[in-house]
Amino acid sequence: MKIPNRIKLLIACSGLMLSALPVTAHHSFAAEYDSKGLITLAGVISKVEWTNPHIYFYIDVKDASGSVVTWAVEGYPPNTLKRTGFTRDDLKLGDMVSVTGYKAKDSSSRVAGREITFPDGSKKFAGPAGGSAPPTDSK
Amino acid sequence: MTSSPVRYFAIAAFSGLLGLAATIPRAADGKPNLSGVWQGGGVSLYGDAADGTQRTYAAPVNPPPKRESIPYQAWAETKSKTFTPTDDPTLRCLLAGVPRITTMPMPLEIIQTPKEIAIAYESFHAFRIIPINDKLQHPKDLVPTWMGDSVARWDGDTLVVDVTGFNDKTWLNGTGSFHTEDLHVVERYQLNSDDTITYTATVTDPKVLTKPWITGALLRRPPNTRVEEYECIENNQDVEHMQVKK
Numbered sequence: 001m002k003i004p005n006r007i008k009l010l011i012a013c014s015g016l017m018l019s020a021l022p023v024t025a026h027h028s029f030a031a032e033y034d035s036k037g038l039i040t041l042a043g044v045i046s047k048v049e050w051t052n053p054h055i056y057f058y059i060d061v062k063d064a065s066g067s068v069v070t071w072a073v074e075g076y077p078p079n080t081l082k083r084t085g086f087t088r089d090d091l092k093l094g095d096m097v098s099v100t101g102y103k104a105k106d107s108s109s110r111v112a113g114r115e116i117t118f119p120d121g122s123k124k125f126a127g128p129a130g131g132s133a134p135p136t137d138s139k
Numbered sequence: 140m141t142s143s144p145v146r147y148f149a150i151a152a153f154s155g156l157l158g159l160a161a162t163i164p165r166a167a168d169g170k171p172n173l174s175g176v177w178q179g180g181g182v183s184l185y186g187d188a189a190d191g192t193q194r195t196y197a198a199p200v201n202p203p204p205k206r207e208s209i210p211y212q213a214w215a216e217t218k219s220k221t222f223t224p225t226d227d228p229t230l231r232c233l234l235a236g237v238p239r240i241t242t243m244p245m246p247l248e249i250i251q252t253p254k255e256i257a258i259a260y261e262s263f264h265a266f267r268i269i270p271i272n273d274k275l276q277h278p279k280d281l282v283p284t285w286m287g288d289s290v291a292r293w294d295g296d297t298l299v300v301d302v303t304g305f306n307d308k309t310w311l312n313g314t315g316s317f318h319t320e321d322l323h324v325v326e327r328y329q330l331n332s333d334d335t336i337t338y339t340a341t342v343t344d345p346k347v348l349t350k351p352w353i354t355g356a357l358l359r360r361p362p363n364t365r366v367e368e369y370e371c372i373e374n375n376q377d378v379e380h381m382q383v384k385k
Contacts, residue, residue, distance in 0.1 A: 032377055052372075053369070053377070
């Protein structure tokens with residue numbers, strides 16, 4: 001079908017094409033994490049699981065009373081992270097990091113990691129922004 | 140012989156005559172060359188994303204159809220709402236089916252020959268081997284499967300893939316988008332001058348839909364990307380932490 005250039009431009013400008021595409025591959029973000037529950041944690045990396053379908057790393061966080069709680073941080077799949085420039089070697093056991101992430105809805109000590117701040121002050125994204133993370137696909 | 144220089148010359152001359160050769164890459168047989176790594180979603184994450192900025196692209200020359208709701212029959216619409224994200228087959232790392240697999244935010248690679256097209260998907264280790272078969276004849280001994288059976292033909296410069304033989308266990312896209320074994324999908328892959336593929340899928344299933352559902356995606360070439368292993372079941376913690384009330 002021949003479409004006049006004027007119409008093509010109109011279609012392009014209306015942004016029909018650039019509709020939000022899913023950035024999580026295999027599960028619904030909203031069913032597991034609270035997109036309004038963004039928290040920041042500072043802790044020492046105690047374990048790294050560079051695994052599919054998501055990476056997890058664990059940080060030991062001291063609360064006000066001095067007791068330690070281990071939090072699990074979920075991130076994108078390893079291949080996705082690698083393609084954004086975030087590699088397994090960025091997560092070093094014993095490093096103190098700061099993590100912003102979305103709290104789990106089941107009240108467990110888990111977050112969907114959004115941004116990691118490393119000891120040298122550099123930052124990398126580990127996962128989607130909660131507010132912009134659609135479910136697996138748009139219906 | 141396909142390797143004949145005379146034949147190559149004839150194809151090149153014919154393509155040139157039509158003004159096509161300069162616009163899209165073509166295979167030795169003159170067909171658009173779809174080979175390569177492509178991705179339907181999430182490409183903007185890749186590359187210089189360390190600062191969180193997402194890659195932006197010019198508007199495509201040939202947009203895919205706008206996403207629309209699935210035209211379910213009333214009873215099927217009601218049934219679709221009884222499902223929750225915990226019922227999603229892909230949550231358990233099962234194959235995503237067609238057309239859903241095309242919109243996953245992971246790359247796929249198309250390997251094209253004159254006689255068949257192979258598509259290797261990073262998502263869920265899916266693959267399709269699609270014979271070129273001008274009559275679009277499927278084998279007669281099909282048993283329902285997750286990805287169905289695919290055969291293809293060229294309609295001018297568009298690759299048309301006919302897919303049938305599905306089981307009823309996959310979803311078409313979002314939560315609850317179930318279908319029956321009568322699902323039939325016709326996909327069209329059109330290579331564009333801006334190095335994109337316009338992917339269109341026409342989905343029919345008379346047992347649950349009131350009319351064909353037309354959906355699609357724009358496939359781009361993700362930068363510096365190859366299809367790699369994705370062993371989804373390795374550490375699948377999400378199932379047990381889903382908070383969904385039935």
